[in-house]
Structure formats: structure tokens, C-alpha cells
Amino acid sequence: MAINKKEAFSQEEQALATMAKALAHPARIAILKELAKRNECICGELVDVLPLAQSTVSQHLRELKEAGLIAGTIDGPKSCYCINESAFRKAIDSFSSFFKEIETRQKAAGCCS
Amino acid sequence: MAINKKEAFSQEEQALATMAKALAHPARIAILKELAKRNECICGELVDVLPLAQSTVSQHLRELKEAGLIAGTIDGPKSCYCINESAFRKAIDSFSSFFKEIETRQKAAGCCS
């Protein structure tokens, strides 16, 4: 049991769920905010700001990177991370159209809310 | 180790992460869409639509309910679920302001994207 059934859903649903998952931890929300604030950032400064160990921050960064929301380049002995604007915008669009779909269809009266 | 450090982040960040988590599975996305479409729904019909066992669907419904995104009332031997409009709208607002915060601060040129 517990085989992943995610493939059984539509590409759109999977993509949205993946983006949501990337945002599903406060540390990653905080990282994105911090990256946006500085618009140029290294992991070390994030470690100072976040209440997590260096290795844990690095892991969260990797997850954001795998989701495509941030881009990282090696910059000497440091790394430079920033928000991947185009991917982020796409994610926002996905969320927006999902929210819109829910809201417009929801116009008729509900049964129990 | 692996103690939950989520409390170490701001309420806002935690709340957004919680909502994101609720949306972090395609089954739950699909459930929300289906509920919005019908605007009145019982678990059984969802089981027919989704490629999951009844108990699994019930579990996903509970997660959505715990996140506050849907409301459920007992309706005879069946249950009636629908989207919790006000909570959903709040969630949308949280996402929107987060996205806006990222985008506006991101205005300056990036370093590596």
C-alpha cells in the first residue's frame, strides 16, 4: 500500500499541488520573503535569520530550487540564490486561476456553509 | 532531533504554510474543484470521481476540514461537504498578499535569474 497515486490526477492538479507543497513550510515562506527583500542573497545570511541549522536551510533551499521557484548560482565559495521570476509568476498564475475557478463556480448558494 | 520548529516562525508564515499544505496534494485540489462545481456534494460521489478508496477520500476531506477550507454537515446517513467561502477567501487573501509582497520587492534587478 501507500503507493503514490499522484500520477492518477491531471497535470494541472499535480503542478498546482507541487507548488503548494513548496510553500507548505514556514521556513520556505520566510526564505522567499527574505530573498525578495534582498534580491541577492547567500545561504549564510539566511542561516543567521532563520532558526534552523545550516544543513536544514540548505535542504529547504534545494526544495525550493527543485520546485523551480528559486535559482542558484555558484559565486566563488558562496552561493547566490534568488527568486526565479518567471517560474514564480507562473506559479502565481496557477494559483490565481485555481482560486478564480473555485470562486466563480461557488457563486450559487451553498448547502451547509 | 526532527522536533517541529514551525512554531519558531511568525503566525502569518505558519498560517500561509498551513493553507499551502492543505493544497499540497492533487486529490485535495480535485476535491475542492468538484465541491465548487456541484456546490453540494456527498463523499460517495467524490469516491466515484477520484481514483482513491473511500477511506482515503475521507482522510483528505478531514484534512481540508481541519484546515478550515471546507465545512461538513451530517445529512441523514450521508454527509454534505461544501467549501467554506469565508475561510477560502481569507486563504486567497493570504496568498495574494504574499505574492504581492514578493513581486513588489522583486522589482529591482535580480543577480542570477
Added chain:
DNA sequence: AAAGTATATCGCAAATATACGATTTAGTAC
């Protein structure tokens, strides 16, 4: 080359999520 610095990866432990079948609960119909 050697030492230092910054980040990534490894290895592990614990927590949480995912999924199902089996069972329980709760109401309806007979």
C-alpha cells in the same frame, strides 16, 4: 601547498503523510 570559509551532501532519527482494507458508527428502511 596549507588553512580557512561557505555551502552541499550524507547518514541517521523522528515525525508526518499517504493509502488501503477492515471495522465502527449513524442513520434509514423494512
Added chain:
DNA sequence: GTACTAAATCGTATATTTGCGATATACTTT
């Protein structure tokens, strides 16, 4: 009452996430 139906919960297996320390990698400085 008993039988039926629908949904929730329980128990369990497996997968994934979270977190840390330790180690490895990679570049810089001396």
C-alpha cells in the same frame, strides 16, 4: 428489532519530510 447504506475511524505498511551533526566539496587566502 434487523438489514441496509454511507461515511468515519482504526490499524497498519510504506513513503516522505523535517531536522541535525558530521563530512565532503569547492573556492579563497596566505
